Each structure stands twice: as structure tokens, then as C-alpha cells.
Amino acid sequence: MEYILTFTLAPGGQNCSANANITVSRPDNQGIFSFKQNYGKQAWQSYGLYLGLSGQDETVNLLFESQAVESDDNSTCWPVIDSLLVKAVENLVQGKDNLLLNGGFEFGPDFLSNSTEGILLDSASSPVQSPLSQWAVVGTIKYIDSEHFFVPHGNAAVEIVSGVSAGIHTEVTLAKGSAYNLEFILGDANNACEGDFIVEVRAGSVAQNFTIRSDGTGSAEKSSIKFEVDSNATTPISFSSFTTSQTKDGIFCGPVVDDVVLLSLSSNSLRIVINPNILISLLLLIVILW
Structure with missing residues (x-):
């Protein structure tokens, strides 16, 4: 099983709004977390961290360490940690209707029951060692749920919040010379x-x-691109933001990505869907003509 950690970090002390830095580590992975930007309305933020693979009944040691920060001589600052959740994610299996794993972003860190702010995911260079299963992260993204945000499809989606060059990417093995359609x-x-x-x-x-014009009230546009595979190497799929956006309250925000579906355009793998009523009418017509 793969395990993903969700935890809440807040600054402690007086005049310490930007002085909450902490390292969370386990034997083969670690992350450094801090208040680099304002991504929510609350004085705390939730983060996700990939913990790795573990066997049944295996003990995993987690270490939380405070990092040295600069503060005023008259104040004492420290990080406050709360609400730790560990989620188990089973191995994902590729389906016939989507050549991508976790294309709907339903497999990620667990949402806190009392949180309305989503979960921040910092840079993760490997898709297989990311809190967003099968997707690497560049910059900072926010993992959002349908209970508190507009999510176009399913229960979760990705909001790219840290501006230019931030985003997500994955890789998939495809057949050289074949054509594919990427819907999103x-x-x-x-x-x-x-x-x-x-x-x-x-x-x-x-x-x-792609340019998405937003009025901030929840919107979605379905688009697609077609491409051919010209190499035997794995094929990259990525979504990157070219804009830095903030709300009127100064909260960093950005475009939402959801329901990414990759399909082959080869003749032997096209999906043909026929309305049952039409099929019955065709069969009756054949019988009558016969």
C-alpha cells in the first residue's frame, strides 16, 4: 500500500505570520513546509506529503522538526502542528476508458473534515512519489474537494495556485506511430x-x-487536443499555468484542471456507443426486410 499524510501547520507566537517552518520526514522521503504565500483565508494551512510504500503491520517513523526562522527580538515564534491524517492508496489499474492513471485526481491526500481551504501540495518531481497519485507537481497546487469548491467532475480536482510555470505532469507508455486524443x-x-x-x-x-475567462463563480470548459506518438520513449502529459492570479483579498489562486482522459484513435480501440432503442429498431428493420 502507498501512504499519504495530511497535516495542518500554523504559526505560533506573536507577530509570526510568516514564521512557521517545519521539516516532515520518514526514512526515504521528506518535505519542508512553510508559509511562503497566502493561499487561504485561515491563519493555518493544510499540506499533503507522500510517505511511500509500506507493508502490512510495518512501523513507519515520522519526524517533525522545526526550522530556524528569523523573528523580532521581542517575539518568540514556533510552528504549531495539528490534525494528522494518514491515508492508504491501493495500486491503481489502467482502465479501458482512460489510458491515464488517476486522470480524475480522485486519489490524493485525505481532506480534513473541518477544513474549507483544500490541501496544498508542494513540488514533487516524481509521479510515483507524489501525494497526487501518478502526477508530479511543479510549484504549488491546491487539492480541492467538491464540498467546498466547484469541482467539474467527481469529488476532487487540482487548482494551480502558485503562478507561472506551476502545474502537474505525468508520463505514459504509448505505441509509436499511433494517434491519441487528450480530453480535459x-x-x-x-x-x-x-x-x-x-x-x-x-x-x-x-x-x-488555452485561455479560460473566469468570473470567480465556478465555471468549466471541456477541451481536447490530438497528437501522434513519434518516439518509443514514454510520452509526457502536462498542464502548466502561464498566469499568476490573486483574489481581491490577496489570496493566490488559479485555474482548475479535472477529468483528464487519454484515448487511442486507432481503429481497433475506438469506443462505439449505440443507443439501445436505435439498436432494437435496426434489428426489427432487418427482420422485416428478411
């Missing part, structure tokens, strides 16, 4: 994030920019 939904999270979002979508050697 872009929108906003209904969190008062207004403006024009520019998202670069890359599939193999094809890259295209």
Missing part, C-alpha cells in the same frame, strides 16, 4: 478568482495554450 476540463474553483487563466497543455511533442 479547465475552469475555476468558485473562490472569487477572477481574470484570464492561460494554461499550456502538452501531450508528447504537441503543446497548445
